[in-house]
Amino acid sequence: MTPAVEDYLKTIFLLSTRGETVTTGALAKELQVSSPSVSAMVKRLADGELVRRGRTLTLTAAGEREALRVVRRHRLLETFLVRALEMPWDEVHEEAEQLEHALSDRLEARIDAALGHPTHDPHGDPIPGAAGRHDESWGQPLAVAPEGCRFAIERVSDRRSDALRYLGERGLRPGVVVEVEEQDPYGGPRWVRVSGERVALAPLLTALIHGRVVRQGA
Amino acid sequence: MTPAVEDYLKTIFLLSTRGETVTTGALAKELQVSSPSVSAMVKRLADGELVRRGRTLTLTAAGEREALRVVRRHRLLETFLVRALEMPWDEVHEEAEQLEHALSDRLEARIDAALGHPTHDPHGDPIPGAAGRHDESWGQPLAVAPEGCRFAIERVSDRRSDALRYLGERGLRPGVVVEVEEQDPYGGPRWVRVSGERVALAPLLTALIHGRVVRQGA
DNA sequence: CGACGATGTTAGCCGTGCCTGACCTCGGCC
DNA sequence: GGCCGAGGTCAGGCACGGCTAACATCGTCG
Numbered sequence: 442m443t444p445a446v447e448d449y450l451k452t453i454f455l456l457s458t459r460g461e462t463v464t465t466g467a468l469a470k471e472l473q474v475s476s477p478s479v480s481a482m483v484k485r486l487a488d489g490e491l492v493r494r495g496r497t498l499t500l501t502a503a504g505e506r507e508a509l510r511v512v513r514r515h516r517l518l519e520t521f522l523v524r525a526l527e528m529p530w531d532e533v534h535e536e537a538e539q540l541e542h543a544l545s546d547r548l549e550a551r552i553d554a555a556l557g558h559p560t561h562d563p564h565g566d567p568i569p570g571a572a573g574r575h576d577e578s579w580g581q582p583l584a585v586a587p588e589g590c591r592f593a594i595e596r597v598s599d600r601r602s603d604a605l606r607y608l609g610e611r612g613l614r615p616g617v618v619v620e621v622e623e624q625d626p627y628g629g630p631r632w633v634r635v636s637g638e639r640v641a642l643a644p645l646l647t648a649l650i651h652g653r654v655v656r657q658g659a
Numbered sequence: 660m661t662p663a664v665e666d667y668l669k670t671i672f673l674l675s676t677r678g679e680t681v682t683t684g685a686l687a688k689e690l691q692v693s694s695p696s697v698s699a700m701v702k703r704l705a706d707g708e709l710v711r712r713g714r715t716l717t718l719t720a721a722g723e724r725e726a727l728r729v730v731r732r733h734r735l736l737e738t739f740l741v742r743a744l745e746m747p748w749d750e751v752h753e754e755a756e757q758l759e760h761a762l763s764d765r766l767e768a769r770i771d772a773a774l775g776h777p778t779h780d781p782h783g784d785p786i787p788g789a790a791g792r793h794d795e796s797w798g799q800p801l802a803v804a805p806e807g808c809r810f811a812i813e814r815v816s817d818r819r820s821d822a823l824r825y826l827g828e829r830g831l832r833p834g835v836v837v838e839v840e841e842q843d844p845y846g847g848p849r850w851v852r853v854s855g856e857r858v859a860l861a862p863l864l865t866a867l868i869h870g871r872v873v874r875q876g877a
Numbered sequence: 878c879g880a881c882g883a884t885g886t887t888a889g890c891c892g893t894g895c896c897t898g899a900c901c902t903c904g905g906c907c
Numbered sequence: 908g909g910c911c912g913a914g915g916t917c918a919g920g921c922a923c924g925g926c927t928a929a930c931a932t933c934g935t936c937g
Contacts, residue, residue: 474896477895477915
């Protein structure tokens with residue numbers, strides 16, 4: 442399990458849970474490598490029984506198991522960096538990206554125990570268990586929440602660290618409940634109220650915030 | 660700075676501070692690779708102005724700077740793993756060996772601060788500062804301490820993790836002062852008294868323990 | 878002095894993981 | 908039906924970091 446292989450498996454897993462079709466092209470774009478490189482690697486993964494190559498790529502049971510291990514390490518590390526070292530939540534993804542490949546089972550277990558076996562990372566992403574099944578479902582994006590409802594934030598995508606920082610500064614974090622107000626037209630912002638404060642959120646941002654409607658309001 | 664390059668530079672540095680002559684052969688043995696591999700890598704390092712190739716290998720200023728950075732990360736990590744995660748001191752070396760290559764400057768600084776800028780790792784090895792000079796001197800080995808003296812342990816080599824565990828269980832740690840008793844002949848053990856308990860230490864072990872004589876006893 | 882053993886280097890090879898450039902294979906559209 | 912463009916794959920190459928086998932070099936000792 443080289444770092445490159447781990448990254449490919451993890452990315453295939455995350456793309457598919459995100460509902461995107463997993464093709465060599467999508468992988469190339471996501472991993473920032475050329476498509477011939479992806480082709481070659483996917484061939485190796487298929488030879489190793491980790492990936493099935495149809496018109497869309499899928500993980501075998503073994504491949505998914507490995508992917509989950511990587512995702513688990515990644516999210517445990519993010520949680521640890523925020524809780525134990527008070528690192529800002531917009532920096533931890535990048536760090537974990539490196540460390541996830543260097544974390545031994547022994548240390549992983551120790552971190553897990555020190556954190557009290559957390560179930561979600563700082564962005565609200567579920568941490569796969571050391572063994573067994575895993576539910577990666579996303580709630581609905583804030584973008585589609587109806588005006589006037591109360592919306593409980595469950596996950597905030599960590600893909601854009603700058604956006605994460607921006608949202609964090611405005612109190613938009615998992616566990617927070619916001620009041621959804623109007624949607625300005627023509628690609629304008631969505632207005633929400635966060636602990637009294639009125640905040641305008643660009644469409645790009647409301648697409649990153651997922652959760653569920655708590656109570657239909659006025 | 661690839662992991663392999665970091666390992667070579669670190670090893671050259673540690674071998675030379677240990678007083679051993681740094682040759683390609685010594686590196687091959689230490690790094691567990693063939694000597695042609697070492698030859699090739701040393702050539703690359705020399706091309707990169709990190710190493711000088713005489714009859715013995717020496718680090719250039721740039722090479723030593725890099726080596727110190729790696730050693731610093733390694734020892735900070737060891738300290739962190741013991742202090743923050745209560746990992747046993749005989750396990751941390753191995754973990755740090757992996758993590759040292761994945762630690763960003765940002766995270767390094769955060770760990771350093773969280774530990775209160777420690778000066779020594781759990782084995783008593785000095786942690787190089789973020790910049791500037793560094794003193795790697797070893798005290799004298801317990802093996803040569805005269806009978807009847809009191810001996811303050813300063814460093815315990817982390818090269819043999821099994822020995823480290825054995826010594827730790829018997830209270831032989833940096834900061835501890837032991838009373839040196841007789842040396843059995845014919846390669847027999849050295850007897851020492853640790854907080855009242857009489858302990859026999861094989862020659863291999865007394866060579867791993869370094870420190871200084873505190874007071875000449877009876 | 879000459880042979881031998883230790884040490885180091887050269888030559889040639891392999892797997893990994895990336896690249897560019899060329900090709901192939903579709904589906905859709907004129 | 909033929910052509911175009913998008914997506915995927917071959918071909919060929921490169922840097923890295925390792926390997927074995929063979930050769931060079933050197934010091935020592937008979």
